[in-house]
Amino acid sequence: METRYKNVMCGEITKEFRGKEVVIAGWVHQIRDLGGKKFIVIRDSSGVVQVTISKDAASKNLLSVVEELTFESVVQIRGVVKEDPRAPRGVEIVPHEIKLLSVAKKPLPLDISGKVPADIDTRLRERVLDLRRTEMRAIVKIGDTVLKTIREVLRSLGFVEVFTPKIIASATEGGASLFPVIYFGKEAFLAQSPQLYKELLAASLERVFEIAPAWRAEESDTPYHLAEFISIDIEAAFMNYEDVMKILEKVIYEVVKAVKQENEYELKVLNYIPPDVSLPLPRIKYIDAVKMLRDRGVAIEPGEDLSTTHLRILSEVIESPLYFVTEFPTKIRAFYTKPKDDDPTYSESFDLVWKHLELASGSSRIHQKELLIEALKERGLNVESFSFFLKWFDYGMPPHAGWGMGYSRLLLMLTGRSSVKEVTLFPRDKKRLIP
Amino acid sequence: METRYKNVMCGEITKEFRGKEVVIAGWVHQIRDLGGKKFIVIRDSSGVVQVTISKDAASKNLLSVVEELTFESVVQIRGVVKEDPRAPRGVEIVPHEIKLLSVAKKPLPLDISGKVPADIDTRLRERVLDLRRTEMRAIVKIGDTVLKTIREVLRSLGFVEVFTPKIIASATEGGASLFPVIYFGKEAFLAQSPQLYKELLAASLERVFEIAPAWRAEESDTPYHLAEFISIDIEAAFMNYEDVMKILEKVIYEVVKAVKQENEYELKVLNYIPPDVSLPLPRIKYIDAVKMLRDRGVAIEPGEDLSTTHLRILSEVIESPLYFVTEFPTKIRAFYTKPKDDDPTYSESFDLVWKHLELASGSSRIHQKELLIEALKERGLNVESFSFFLKWFDYGMPPHAGWGMGYSRLLLMLTGRSSVKEVTLFPRDKKRLIP
Incomplete structure (x- = not known):
């Protein structure tokens, strides 16, 4: 369902959305910097979607918000869906607005990606x-x-x-x-x-x-x-x-x-x-x-x-x-x-x-x-x-x-x-x- | 579902069961004595069904069990389904076996038929x-x-x-x-x-x-x-x-x-x-x-x-x-x-x-x-x-x-x-x- 903060779930964006403007909201799951491009993976309960920012094309405003992003920060993003065979499900979002709804402190007390395994006591303490x-x-x-x-x-x-x-x-x-x-x-x-x-x-x-x-x-x-x-x-x-x-x-x-x-x-x-x-x-x-x-x-x-x-x-x-x-x-x-x-x-x-x-x-x-x-x-x-x-x-x-x-x-x-x-x-x- | 004690629910017996032998189990909901006939209404969670005993036709054994029945006693009854336009859903059961599984004391601390209304305190005390x-x-x-x-x-x-x-x-x-x-x-x-x-x-x-x-x-x-x-x-x-x-x-x-x-x-x-x-x-x-x-x-x-x-x-x-x-x-x-x-x-x-x-x-x-x-x-x-x-x-x-x-x-x-x-x-x- 469409809500105050999003009109589509991250995991539901497929090639059929090509060319459409979408509003998504979720947690910053990954951030990768590849020189001229920045890839941000946004996660909500339905799954993830990739957001791609070209440093040349993006506005100063947008770039400064992107600089502030940390893992698990909460964002709302308005952008256009583009095809990209290298992205998950073959699509990415090219944003024209990123709102930072909640900034997450770093470092996180628990690694969410699962790359650094934690013992059960730590996991239960950092349960959220x-x-x-x-x-x-x-x-x-x-x-x-x-x-x-x-x-x-x-x-x-x-x-x-x-x-x-x-x-x-x-x-x-x-x-x-x-x-x-x-x-x-x-x-x-x-x-x-x-x-x-x-x-x-x-x-x-x-x-x-x-x-x-x-x-x-x-x-x-x-x-x-x-x-x-x-x-x-x-x-x-x-x-x-x-x-x-x-x-x-x-x-x-x-x-x-x-x-x-x-x-x-x-x-x-x-x-x-x-x-x-x-x-x-x-x-x-x-x-x-x-x-x-x-x-x-x-x-x-x-x-x-x-x-x-x-x-x-x-x-x-x-x-x-x-x-x-x-x-x-x-x-x-x-x-x-x-x-x-x-x-x-x-x-x-x-x-x-x-x-x-x-x-x-x-x-x-x-x-x-x-x-x-x-x-x-x-x-x-x-x-x-x-x-x-x-x-x-x-x-x-x-x-x-x-x-x-x-x-x-x-x-x-x-x-x-x-x-x-x-x-x-x-x-x-x-x-x-x-x- | 068929269980150890019954093969059909009381409320599910309709004219389609005519001539069939059924086994039901439930509570004694009503007992009426009309001279030569005794009508017992049996209730389970699905509803009720009437069981009719002709004093001439029934065995001594069966009649002696029927005499013992009290309101809310629990019985298992084996019998044949007959059509009777005067009975609920147009059917009654003519029993050849009645097992008394649990005898209820009388009088009951609460009238279940609803004829004698009780206040909420009494009802909650006698909740079962x-x-x-x-x-x-x-x-x-x-x-x-x-x-x-x-x-x-x-x-x-x-x-x-x-x-x-x-x-x-x-x-x-x-x-x-x-x-x-x-x-x-x-x-x-x-x-x-x-x-x-x-x-x-x-x-x-x-x-x-x-x-x-x-x-x-x-x-x-x-x-x-x-x-x-x-x-x-x-x-x-x-x-x-x-x-x-x-x-x-x-x-x-x-x-x-x-x-x-x-x-x-x-x-x-x-x-x-x-x-x-x-x-x-x-x-x-x-x-x-x-x-x-x-x-x-x-x-x-x-x-x-x-x-x-x-x-x-x-x-x-x-x-x-x-x-x-x-x-x-x-x-x-x-x-x-x-x-x-x-x-x-x-x-x-x-x-x-x-x-x-x-x-x-x-x-x-x-x-x-x-x-x-x-x-x-x-x-x-x-x-x-x-x-x-x-x-x-x-x-x-x-x-x-x-x-x-x-x-x-x-x-x-x-x-x-x-x-x-x-x-x-x-x-x-x-x-x-x-x-």
């Missing part, structure tokens, strides 16, 4: 500049495709988008790692997940999804954890774990397909190809996973949770980067997880794994009040503090199931980066609250 | 039942259309979806009404708005939008305020207030159009017709609004903010339920608001008003560091605590503009309800933290 790098803009674009596609798939399956409360009165899944909030003088907490509220909504609205922040006071600094993260959640009445696994793999399938189709350029920038997905994804029961690991000499006891190392080996054994592990021991899952009818030691649960990383986790949920109270007690949780939740099991709680998926972990799989901090715009962890 | 009411499901459906449409419009204009941090180190727009968070032993705050972060993102990514929670510790209990609310935000580089007003009115136009097209049934349930929108919406300068009000004998001084009462009168004077008030006095707007170049007493700002209610608020932003520091000082704000923000004005801050809109206020306009609490699934206010 870092986000201007082509790679980061590619990640944001891919993220946008992901969000759009997930919602499309879920809506096509009858799910409605909801928002659950983020300030909650009590711990949802045990008291560990919660952030306390002072709520009108009383203590409350930030939600670790929308779990209990999405279950209640499934009991009212049948099929719901939410994409929203959640918080865990993670003490440790790992490439896969954040104190604040975006959780993609679904919950559905009249479904069990197998039903919601099918939905999850369909979401993954459609997301990978959409990114490959719509973000070809961005994937090229990132020099990365997301894994091929063919459905159904392999499903390995927990108990068989343990057997596979023990067969390969790994010391693991049935009942133990699977570690990153275990998952990495499993992925190799089954020769699939994406797979489900199913039917975990009931004891190592959250209290609301439904045990299997025929063998309550194991549960109607699953994790979706990418190589060594748990992307999503889900289950059928217990929908009978007595069983739920028992499960709370077994885990040493205070039944009373769940009364706001348990109450509704008296008024028509359907069987239900759901899953939660970490948005930034999904983005790792799609962009080939190594840390969720890299793919999160302004990550929050124990040492990072600014910017 | 309240959300099963046809009206509430209609509001949720309309909300889903709204969210989908807003994102579609913004994406079509080159905006990408982002998530800004919700735990922040310092107050963004003055220290009032913030919720403190204990962040790894240090004091931090919940974001009142994504304002400063979205501005930084506009300086990197050019056009961004976010739909996410925000928090204000509102002491007062009004129909238009919540402690936790969903904020719809955009921010764009190289735009001014007039550009983003055009985007806002396009969003409103498309949202109203989509709701009228896609939610005809839901609007009928709510017995409400959203206002007609024709673009451009009327724009009244603040100074002219004050004149109009004074002409009608309202005691208002130039420089005063407009109250709900003022807005209600204005809406009548200009005979439009939707309108912009523009160019507010600089002093009564937030520090980042850009003063007008030709008259800095007034600002490049606007509110979008529906009758008496501010739906959205926006402006061109100051993009020059010295002016911003001056604006902070004029408002008695601590410049130092904004250093994380000000820093980036040295590295290529483009001119930019944006707006924020309250999602629940927009839903009020679209559904004709009277309080944002009614249209929010689990509202949070000073007295409400549960459910």
